Amino acid sequence: MFVILYYDVNSKRCGKMLKTCRKHLQWVQNSVFEGEMSDAGYEKMILELRKIIKVDSEDSIVVYKFRHMKYYDRCVYGTDKKEDIKFI
Amino acid sequence: MFVILYYDVNSKRCGKMLKTCRKHLQWVQNSVFEGEMSDAGYEKMILELRKIIKVDSEDSIVVYKFRHMKYYDRCVYGTDKKEDIKFI
Numbered sequence: 001m002f003v004i005l006y007y008d009v010n011s012k013r014c015g016k017m018l019k020t021c022r023k024h025l026q027w028v029q030n031s032v033f034e035g036e037m038s039d040a041g042y043e044k045m046i047l048e049l050r051k052i053i054k055v056d057s058e059d060s061i062v063v064y065k066f067r068h069m070k071y072y073d074r075c076v077y078g079t080d081k082k083e084d085i086k087f088i
Numbered sequence: 089m090f091v092i093l094y095y096d097v098n099s100k101r102c103g104k105m106l107k108t109c110r111k112h113l114q115w116v117q118n119s120v121f122e123g124e125m126s127d128a129g130y131e132k133m134i135l136e137l138r139k140i141i142k143v144d145s146e147d148s149i150v151v152y153k154f155r156h157m158k159y160y161d162r163c164v165y166g167t168d169k170k171e172d173i174k175f176i
Binding site: 004006008009028029030032046049050053054055058059060061062063064065073074075076077078079080 | 092094096097116117118120134137138141142143146147148149150151152153161162163164165166167
């Protein structure tokens with residue numbers, strides 16, 4: 001499946017979130033990630049991320065799951081931060 | 089088309105961004121929005137948003153455009169802030 005993931009967490013946990021998301025997905029911008037992954041890979045990632053977030057601190061993760069990577073366009077307006085992408 | 093929009097702007101411009109995005113799309117979480125819109129509606133929205141952002145301040149907007157609303161799942165982990173949604 002193709003996944004778009006966005007997180008909003010307390011700054012204390014940003015580093016861990018970034019590192020874990022980058023392990024599984026491609027970084028797009030700030031707290032937005034995307035990538036193709038298997039069901040098993042997805043479950044593994046979510047398990048890791050849920051261990052990091054604290055619900056009582058209003059941390060949250062939003063995930064869009066698509067059957068295929070079928071978005072026909074991704075547009076960036078303003079500063080494109082994608083040049084910083086590192087593939088791990 | 090179906091649109092997922094994410095923005096990251098200086099806090100000074102957050103209010104304006106939120107208001108403008110809400111006029112055109114449905115608020116999902118923090119700075120994430122989604123919705124069905126026409127090409128003309130999209131162009132109108134982008135024109136309005138580009139007037140708000142300041143590129144030299146590293147403001148940015150990322151938009152995913154899909155032909156149809158075909159994501160088969162949107163999952164929220166942690167705090168679900170969607171209860172605050174207002175349709176304008």
